[in-house]
Amino acid sequence: EPEVTQTPSHQVTQMGQEVILRCVPISNHLYFYWYRQILGQKVEFLVSFYNNEISEKSEIFDDQFSVERPDGSNFTLKIRSTKLEDSAMYFCASSGGDKETQYFGPGTRLLVL
Amino acid sequence: AQKVTQAQTEISVVEKEDVTLDCVYETRDTTYYLFWYKQPPSGELVFLIRRNSFDEQNEISGRYSWNFQKSTSSFNFTITASQVVDSAVYFCALSEADTGGFKTIFGAGTRLFVKA
Numbered sequence: 001e002p003e004v005t006q007t008p009s010h011q012v013t014q015m016g017q018e019v020i021l022r023c024v025p026i027s028n029h030l031y032f033y034w035y036r037q038i039l040g041q042k043v044e045f046l047v048s049f050y051n052n053e054i055s056e057k058s059e060i061f062d063d064q065f066s067v068e069r070p071d072g073s074n075f076t077l078k079i080r081s082t083k084l085e086d087s088a089m090y091f092c093a094s095s096g097g098d099k100e101t102q103y104f105g106p107g108t109r110l111l112v113l
Numbered sequence: 114a115q116k117v118t119q120a121q122t123e124i125s126v127v128e129k130e131d132v133t134l135d136c137v138y139e140t141r142d143t144t145y146y147l148f149w150y151k152q153p154p155s156g157e158l159v160f161l162i163r164r165n166s167f168d169e170q171n172e173i174s175g176r177y178s179w180n181f182q183k184s185t186s187s188f189n190f191t192i193t194a195s196q197v198v199d200s201a202v203y204f205c206a207l208s209e210a211d212t213g214g215f216k217t218i219f220g221a222g223t224r225l226f227v228k229a
Contacts, residue, residue, distance in 0.1 A: 031215060043158070043204060043219040056216050091158060095215065100146045100165075100208055102217055104158040 002026045004105035006092050012111045013082055021077045021108045023092030032075045033093040033102060034067065036060070043091065049075065082112045115140050117207050117220035125226040126195050134190045134223045136205030142166075144210035147181065147188045148217065152202040164188060195227045 005024045013019050025032050034046040047057040049067055066078045075094075079086055089109050093102040116139040126132045138147065149161040162172065164181050172179050176193045192199055205220040 033216070035217075042221045043206075045216040045218065048216055058216070089156060093217075100210075100215060101148070101160065101163050102208075102215070103160060104150075106157045109156070 004092055004094055004103055006090075006105040006108050008108060009106065010109045010111075012113065015084060015112055016081050019079050019082055019110065021079075021090050021092075021110070023075045023077070023094075023105055024073050025075055025092065025094030026096065026103060027073070029094035029096040029103075031055075031095045031102075032067075032069070033095075034077045035091045035093065035104075036088040037091065037107075038085075038088045046077070079110075082110075084112050086110060087112045115207055115209060115218045117205050117218055119203075119205055119220035119223050121223045122221070123224045123226065125228065127228050128197060129194050131191060131193050132195050132225065132227075134192075134203050134205075134225070136188045136190065136220060138186050138188065138205070138207045140186075140207060140209055142209040146208045146210070148206040148208070149179065149188075149190050150204045150206060150219075152204065152222070154201070158204070161190075192225075195225075197227050197229050200225055200227045 007022045032049040035043050037043045045058050047061045047067055048055045064080045068076050089107045091107045092105040095102045118137045145166045147164045151159040151161055162179055169181050178191045180189045202222045202224045204222045206217045208215050208217045
């Protein structure tokens with residue numbers, strides 16, 4: 001069964017460093033998303049992406065964040081200068097023709113020291 | 114504005130008991146979608162069900178059943194004859210059709226402990 005994959009599964013970085021989180025959505029999907037979950041809290045929407053542009057973003061998704069689909073398969077989230085409060089699990093999701101249902105990847109656990 | 118409320122923070126049951134997880138939502142849209150996701154201790158989010166706002170028919174899938182009531186803006190989830198493997202955090206979520214990006218808003222989650 002096709003699934004969303006994410007790399008790395010865990011990443012530790014120093015405050016101020018740039019990180020890139022990678023996702024490979026389900027191959028025929030057209031809508032892509034990033035969410036984050038701070039430990040013990042709820043899942044929060046960051047951004048949605050369709051047709052090579054951002055279709056919606058939350059107030060969390062400030063200028064430190066960017067997304068890109070550099071090729072036909074990858075979807076990346078970049079955090080330019082990480083802060084301690086960026087420590088969280090980051091989930092990528094994708095949806096297809098049935099765009100209302102989003103399928104989530106296993107997440108990348110980011111720890112900023 | 115969208116909002117999803119899961120008033121139960123934690124529920125603890127003994128195996129084989131039935132348990133109902135509550136979810137209340139707020140939306141101004143007439144077309145919207147409701148979801149339940151399971152997050153086991155390993156951390157991934159597992160899609161369980163989607164319900165469209167125009168379809169109030171309740172659904173049963175094995176030991177799982179869902180009760181959607183527009184009149185009370187609720188979408189409750191019942192596990193019958195719970196098992197230890199059901200122990201997880203369960204999230205109710207809402208997506209509005211008018212939002213082109215189809216962002217999904219999650220509730221705070223209900224942590225379910227099923228004891229043997």
